[in-house]
Amino acid sequence: MTVTAVEAQRAPAGRGRARARSARRQAVLALPAVGVVALLLAGWQLYADLGDVDVTILPSPSRVVSAGWDARDVLWANTLATLRATLLGFAFSLTVGFALSVLIDLSGILRRALMPPLIISQTLPIIAIAPLVVIWFGFGLTPKILLVALVTFFAITVALVQGYQAAEPEAEQLLRSMGASRLRVFRMVRLPTAMPYFFAGLRISITYAVVGAIFAEYAGATEGLGIFMQNAKNAFRTDLVLAAVFVSATLTLALFAVTILAERLLIPWTRVARGGERPA
Amino acid sequence: MSVPRLEIRGLSKSFGDLEVLRDLRLRADRGEFVSILGPSGSGKSTTFSILTGAVAADGGEVLVDGRPLEQADHAPFAFMPQKDVLLPWRRIEANLTLGLEVQGVSKAEARRRVRPLVARFGLAGFERHYPAQLSGGMRQRAALLRTVVQEREVLLLDEPFGALDALTRTEMQRWLEAMWERDRWTVLLITHDVREAVFLSDRIYVLSPRPATVIREVEVPLPRPRTLETLADPRAARIEAELLESLLGDRAPAA
Numbered sequence A: 001m002t003v004t005a006v007e008a009q010r011a012p013a014g015r016g017r018a019r020a021r022s023a024r025r026q027a028v029l030a031l032p033a034v035g036v037v038a039l040l041l042a043g044w045q046l047y048a049d050l051g052d053v054d055v056t057i058l059p060s061p062s063r064v065v066s067a068g069w070d071a072r073d074v075l076w077a078n079t080l081a082t083l084r085a086t087l088l089g090f091a092f093s094l095t096v097g098f099a100l101s102v103l104i105d106l107s108g109i110l111r112r113a114l115m116p117p118l119i120i121s122q123t124l125p126i127i128a129i130a131p132l133v134v135i136w137f138g139f140g141l142t143p144k145i146l147l148v149a150l151v152t153f154f155a156i157t158v159a160l161v162q163g164y165q166a167a168e169p170e171a172e173q174l175l176r177s178m179g180a181s182r183l184r185v186f187r188m189v190r191l192p193t194a195m196p197y198f199f200a201g202l203r204i205s206i207t208y209a210v211v212g213a214i215f216a217e218y219a220g221a222t223e224g225l226g227i228f229m230q231n232a233k234n235a236f237r238t239d240l241v242l243a244a245v246f247v248s249a250t251l252t253l254a255l256f257a258v259t260i261l262a263e264r265l266l267i268p269w270t271r272v273a274r275g276g277e278r279p280a
Numbered sequence B: 001m002s003v004p005r006l007e008i009r010g011l012s013k014s015f016g017d018l019e020v021l022r023d024l025r026l027r028a029d030r031g032e033f034v035s036i037l038g039p040s041g042s043g044k045s046t047t048f049s050i051l052t053g054a055v056a057a058d059g060g061e062v063l064v065d066g067r068p069l070e071q072a073d074h075a076p077f078a079f080m081p082q083k084d085v086l087l088p089w090r091r092i093e094a095n096l097t098l099g100l101e102v103q104g105v106s107k108a109e110a111r112r113r114v115r116p117l118v119a120r121f122g123l124a125g126f127e128r129h130y131p132a133q134l135s136g137g138m139r140q141r142a143a144l145l146r147t148v149v150q151e152r153e154v155l156l157l158d159e160p161f162g163a164l165d166a167l168t169r170t171e172m173q174r175w176l177e178a179m180w181e182r183d184r185w186t187v188l189l190i191t192h193d194v195r196e197a198v199f200l201s202d203r204i205y206v207l208s209p210r211p212a213t214v215i216r217e218v219e220v221p222l223p224r225p226r227t228l229e230t231l232a233d234p235r236a237a238r239i240e241a242e243l244l245e246s247l248l249g250d251r252a253p254a255a
């Protein structure tokens, strides 16, 4: 058929070339951010070296790095503890966030019943809540999981609910005309429609997750970056406090990168729709 | 005459105070291509919504092969909505098998049934593409394939070519006519394109503005297969004029 031949020529260009081009473009896009960070670090280093500042007040970046390196064993053990709390808390948050989004999507009554308490939960000052949660649930993993979930579930729930609502009524009618049940329509239309929204929510909430875990540890724990920071602070080891801060920031960046990667792998069609490369 | 494949008797529907359908009567025989022509907003899509069960009628009856729709053991209609609604996250192949999947047919079997149709519908080589990578005409053909492969008693096509440019639209009409010649599906086509109705149909119903009711029923005795010459036939021109006249009715020409 001639139509097809013409249309075939409109198909997107080769995959390898497009990928190389996009990698180069992303490297170029990252340059300004790298420059700003380097500039800030250099300024800080100069100020600490030349300004004759007390190391317990502001140690230089190089001192932070070397102190962190010397304490790498302890730092690493505590990082693992924090990472464990973060991941377990986030997994719990995903489960709860998803379950809530389904309930809210199910009926108007549930939506009106659930939304106000959920919004109120987000107004609670964590600084006051964290010690209470530790008093209630002890020094183990439980309070950390709960606090990480508390600061992360809301963005996920809201994103999913909004995503379900973006489903095309025509697509739902089509599925119904084929004889699909309501559950099936949810699974085959509403849920996939919500996926790009979900990942947007995920990107926001993952940046709170590590901080949430550290907060919980700060309020009382036997291990973790939060308790490490507190001990270092009490010993006036500002360099170690900052080393732990650096580690927690790196952890957040790494988790953020994982969500981006997951998004690319799990919802490839969105990049196609944006005129990206041809799928495998 | 035998029992019609589809018969709609005295259908009525209001949305609140808005009366949309009033005593609508239609019929389609087995293997007949029937078009519904009407001004936009008259209630054409609503009629399909009632047939597919998305909307409940206030009154009237729908009979399929002489039996009330409620007694049917499966959905007798394969529906193609006004928008193509190909699911963007499914590759074309998975979009084509959607209806069969919902019917409970296994993935492998569904693919086996879709495969012979792919080339006929001009989609060969595009099975692994996402819908966003297809042109408008291809998307419509994919949506149509998804509809016919369900092998239901009646195809309900709601302005399938409404969103296409004029050239692609003509091309698609010719293509659909050729497809129909071969398979002789029972088709109910909604359109507001008079030419399209004449070119494709055996019979055409003209609906009034809201509340919709049939104001005219026109047979199209033009020979098949139909080609571009068919439209040049003086009989075709006469039917077109007749249809336009009943559509525009006694509305005064714009000043």
Ligand SMILES: Nc1ncnc2c1ncn2[C@@H]1O[C@H](COP(=O)(O)OP(=O)(O)O)[C@@H](O)[C@H]1O
Pocket (backbone or CB within 6 Å): B015, B018, B020, B038, B039, B040, B041, B042, B043, B044, B045, B046, B047
């Ligand atoms: N679910 C609904 N609720 C309220 N009004 C509706 C609904 N569906 C359609 N309508 C109204 O019914 C009228 C007919 O709509 P429709 O059947 O889509 O017209 P057509 O397909 O002939 O253009 C329009 O005025 C539309 O706004």
Ligand SMILES: [Mg+2]
Pocket (backbone or CB within 6 Å): B044, B045, B046, B082, B158
């Ligand atoms: Mg319509």
